[in-house]
Amino acid sequence: MGRIRVLPDQVANKIAAGEVVERPASVVKELLENSLDAGATVLRIEVDGGGRRLIRILDDGCGMLRDDALLAFERHATSKLRDVKDLLSISTLGFRGEALPSIASVSRLLLETRSPEEPTGTRIEIAGGKMLRCEEDALGAGTVITVRDLFYNVPARKKFLRTEPTELAHIASLVTHYSLAHPDKSFRLTSSATELLSVTPVAAMKERVYQVFGSQILDDLVEIGVRERDLFLPPPSVPPSQAIAEYRSEPDEPPVRRFRLSGFFSRPQVQKANRNSIYIFVNGRLIRDRLVMHALGSAYHNLIPSSAYPFALLFLECDAEEVDVNVHPSKTEVRFRHGSFVHDFVRDTIRERLMESRPAPSFSPAPAPARTPPAQPAAQLPYSEFSQMMANEAPVAPSLVEAAAAPGAMPPPPAPPPPVAGDPAMPDFRLRPVAGPAPRLDFSAPPIEVAPGPPPSGKLSSRRLDMHGEFPADAIPAPETSLSALSELRPLGQIHESFIIAAGRDGLWIIDQHVAHERILFEQVLKQRAAGRVETQRLLMPLILTLTPEQQIDYARIADELHASGFETEPFGNRTIAVKAAPAAVGAQDLERILFEILETAEGELRGASLDDLRRNICASIACRAAIKINMRLEPEKIRWLIHALAATSCPMSCPHGRPIALRYSTRDILKSFHRI
Ligand code: ADP
Numbered sequence: 001m002g003r004i005r006v007l008p009d010q011v012a013n014k015i016a017a018g019e020v021v022e023r024p025a026s027v028v029k030e031l032l033e034n035s036l037d038a039g040a041t042v043l044r045i046e047v048d049g050g051g052r053r054l055i056r057i058l059d060d061g062c063g064m065l066r067d068d069a070l071l072a073f074e075r076h077a078t079s080k081l082r083d084v085k086d087l088l089s090i091s092t093l094g095f096r097g098e099a100l101p102s103i104a105s106v107s108r109l110l111l112e113t114r115s116p117e118e119p120t121g122t123r124i125e126i127a128g129g130k131m132l133r134c135e136e137d138a139l140g141a142g143t144v145i146t147v148r149d150l151f152y153n154v155p156a157r158k159k160f161l162r163t164e165p166t167e168l169a170h171i172a173s174l175v176t177h178y179s180l181a182h183p184d185k186s187f188r189l190t191s192s193a194t195e196l197l198s199v200t201p202v203a204a205m206k207e208r209v210y211q212v213f214g215s216q217i218l219d220d221l222v223e224i225g226v227r228e229r230d231l232f233l234p235p236p237s238v239p240p241s242q243a244i245a246e247y248r249s250e251p252d253e254p255p256v257r258r259f260r261l262s263g264f265f266s267r268p269q270v271q272k273a274n275r276n277s278i279y280i281f282v283n284g285r286l287i288r289d290r291l292v293m294h295a296l297g298s299a300y301h302n303l304i305p306s307s308a309y310p311f312a313l314l315f316l317e318c319d320a321e322e323v324d325v326n327v328h329p330s331k332t333e334v335r336f337r338h339g340s341f342v343h344d345f346v347r348d349t350i351r352e353r354l355m356e357s358r359p360a361p362s363f364s365p366a367p368a369p370a371r372t373p374p375a376q377p378a379a380q381l382p383y384s385e386f387s388q389m390m391a392n393e394a395p396v397a398p399s400l401v402e403a404a405a406a407p408g409a410m411p412p413p414p415a416p417p418p419p420v421a422g423d424p425a426m427p428d429f430r431l432r433p434v435a436g437p438a439p440r441l442d443f444s445a446p447p448i449e450v451a452p453g454p455p456p457s458g459k460l461s462s463r464r465l466d467m468h469g470e471f472p473a474d475a476i477p478a479p480e481t482s483l484s485a486l487s488e489l490r491p492l493g494q495i496h497e498s499f500i501i502a503a504g505r506d507g508l509w510i511i512d513q514h515v516a517h518e519r520i521l522f523e524q525v526l527k528q529r530a531a532g533r534v535e536t537q538r539l540l541m542p543l544i545l546t547l548t549p550e551q552q553i554d555y556a557r558i559a560d561e562l563h564a565s566g567f568e569t570e571p572f573g574n575r576t577i578a579v580k581a582a583p584a585a586v587g588a589q590d591l592e593r594i595l596f597e598i599l600e601t602a603e604g605e606l607r608g609a610s611l612d613d614l615r616r617n618i619c620a621s622i623a624c625r626a627a628i629k630i631n632m633r634l635e636p637e638k639i640r641w642l643i644h645a646l647a648a649t650s651c652p653m654s655c656p657h658g659r660p661i662a663l664r665y666s667t668r669d670i671l672k673s674f675h676r677i
């Protein structure tokens, strides 16, 4: 007799559960997706014991007919697919028909459901995959699924669960992010009667972000709006037999696929230690995707350090045919049919938005907590199932709100300078009334008039009697959120011969002269490179460099790009190269270092990088070496030039290595610090 047997359904379900139900949050994910597929607009999630003791999901969706309710627990039973063709255009979150039988095989499950088409509802109870009860009852329309004692019959799995707070945090993160993807629906998550998230329907994504994270976070984010790009597909090939008939008819429009990107991403100053704050939704499905992740990273290339990650909430919409969701049992991965198109669309869109908005970093303290609606508790729980898995349990980053407020979020402002000898041309930085063109804000406002006679309340109002002047609220300019304000700055001087101090319409600016110049040169070199006219200079004597075998391989790979960037090099015997010419911006004394630096970046993280990234890295190295240094006195004329040239760059936020260039101390914060408002 043969030795192969077909496994009974109960065993097969348990095996499937191994993939689909990894932890309590996976149950919540499957059930939430079912509720969303059922058209629910009100979703309630109750959990207890981090989801191990209890998970209950209530929805007002379409419910199930009696027969369907029974069928739903059969393996591969689904209402969402009919035939194999449907697999190519899945528009629902679920389609595998695996979740309910899998969950029911590893828990005690109660389903209560009623479709509006039937007068009575159905209650089904299952434990460890065995049906215990199925009865008819008077139930409200919609569905309630209660899952108790998850993994009670799979002790091995139970052992792998983390602590209750950890499991709860995974659930909270999941619900939070589904709530972000569906701002028109209401979500409520409670854990043993504690409310972790409660959001009502809103019209715009921005309002949902505000509901979930509080107002502080919006200051740190750039909204994408809705950006679209069309992919023109080649016309379908026509069999020769039909070709003649087709020839007579009007030629069809080439098929077009429209891709749409919306969402939010953080300004370059918000830098996270891992990918945990990146959320990618494709057609409403929360996924982890290397391609989109890479595109996001490329958009920030030369804007944040390569070891840092942004916060991002990206929603990509496209035709269902453009994305294969049937890649992974837990449906958390997808495959794009036109991957490189998607990659470039995401990268370009984010980069363009960054350039347009030129978000201004500030070293202002976080606004007073009283005025900031606090983030919901769920939003502050630090875990995310998806990114966590991807980051391989990397250390947990603080939430964005904490990170933005924490002093470590940005490089600390420079230490207070020692007194610098005065220079008539370049006033030293001292807080004092500014001379020159009439400032919009007068720091030496006359004392306000004190009304004669006793104050009406009988109590002395310290503000009214303040003899130091007061700011009418309407004289305080709205905080400048864009670096476009740079072009209007009036330079005041330098501190430490390294940082330029300038007065702007909205406060005081400090600009790091080295990185500012680096950015200017970087864009200049990049432009020259794109136009194929990099200015070069010939060396009097070729420079001979000896390479390691590894460098030799990398050199061979990037030699053409080096040449196009102005480095004329050629192999010169075994593992040596001769450099004959270099970009004009690079001094001869820096040439050796710069070439080794380029080889170093080309070898490590960038070995698999695109040509575009390589090109940018070469330009960044040139710019860094050629830029004016810190500890260098600058003439007023040079400072003015630097500020104007910086304002004219497309990306004055950060240097090509990701450090911030200009910090702003807003008028509002200055006034606050002096207790004037
Ligand atoms: P899938 O979602 O892949 O179809 P599931 O096992 O998750 O598979 O669910 C099986 C079927 O049960 C679904 O196709 C759907 O018809 C029905 N169903 C599950 N949850 C709900 C719900 N909350 N409301 C209405 N129908 C549901």
Ligand code: MG
Binding pocket: 030, 033, 034, 093, 094, 095, 097, 099, 100
């Ligand atoms: Mg499902």
